Amino acid sequence: xxxxxxxxxxxxxxxxxxxxxxxxxxxxxxxxxxxxxxxxxxxxxxxxxxxxxxxxxxxxxxxxxxxxxxxxxxxxxxxxxxxxxxxxxxxxxxxxxxxxxxxxxxxxxxxxxxxxxxxxxxxxxxxxxxxxxxxxxxxxxxxxxxxxxxxxxxxxxxxxxxxxxxxxxxxxxxxxxxxxxx
Numbered sequence: 331x332x333x334x335x336x337x338x339x340x341x342x343x344x345x346x347x348x349x350x351x352x353x354x355x356x357x358x359x360x361x362x363x364x365x366x367x368x369x370x371x372x373x374x375x376x377x378x379x380x381x382x383x384x385x386x387x388x389x390x391x392x393x394x395x396x397x398x399x400x401x402x403x404x405x406x407x408x409x410x411x412x413x414x415x416x417x418x419x420x421x422x423x424x425x426x427x428x429x430x431x432x433x434x435x436x437x438x439x440x441x442x443x444x445x446x447x448x449x450x451x452x453x454x455x456x457x458x459x460x461x462x463x464x465x466x467x468x469x470x471x472x473x474x475x476x477x478x479x480x481x482x483x484x485x486x487x488x489x490x491x492x493x494x495x496x497x498x499x500x501x502x503x504x505x506x507x508x509x510x511x512x
Contacts, residue, residue, distance in 0.1 A: 339421045343428030346409055347436075355405050360433055362406035363426050366398065381419050390414050440468040443487040445475045447496070450484075462488060 346363075350356030370377035379385060379393070391414050399407065413419050434441060442462055444450075450458075455474060462470040466488070481497035 335421060336424065338418065339424035340428045342413070342418065342421060343425045343432055346425065346429055347432040349405055349409070351436075353405055355403055356433065358403045359406050359409070360429060362402045363422070363429065366402070366406075366410075367423065367426055380422070383417065387414050387417070390419075438468045439471055440466050440489060441471050441473070443473050443475065445477050445480060445485045445496075447476070447478055447480045447482045447484075449476055450474060458484065458486070462486070 346359060347356065350359040370380060376397070379390070382390075385393075391411050394410060394414065395407065398410075402410075413422065413425075433439075440462070442459075444455075444458055446454075455472060459470050459472045462472070470488075479498065481501075483496040483500070485496050485499065486493040
């Protein structure tokens with residue numbers, strides 16, 4: 331996505347976030363956008379229709395209202411109509427990402443992904459979460475994945491930072507060091 335589009339998505343997301351806060355519907359609006367994107371991933375023709383520049387705005391607004399009107403909050407529908415009117419439908423995924431960033435930031439929440447070689451115990455997950463919270467000073471929402479190819483240890487993705495405590499990562503670092511010394 332072009333940098334200009336990223337800035338536009340952020341502006342739309344901030345406006346949507348502010349609307350959600352002012353109307354006390356932030357959770358509802360955020361869930362609506364997530365549900366819509368999930369629906370579009372399950373029904374690719376809906377996404378194609380949503381993003382098509384060939385469909386006139388008026389017709390698209392009517393169809394979207396007919397399809398989604400009963401299942402989305404009026405504030406969400408108004409936002410979708412705005413995107414259609416401005417022909418910025420293609421930004422919905424980026425807006426969703428930026429909106430989640432705004433919501434997380436307002437709640438002092440950081441999302442982290444941890445990849446373990448084997449399924450971790452609850453105690454290991456709790457300890458990792460505590461350690462990350464201490465490091466960031468924020469609440470951490472941890473999602474866990476298992477990938478045996480890391481051989482052991484854990485790899486954590488925390489915002490833009492990757493903490494590689496895996497056996498595979500350690501072996502690769504040792505290998506690189508040996509090659510540089512040779």
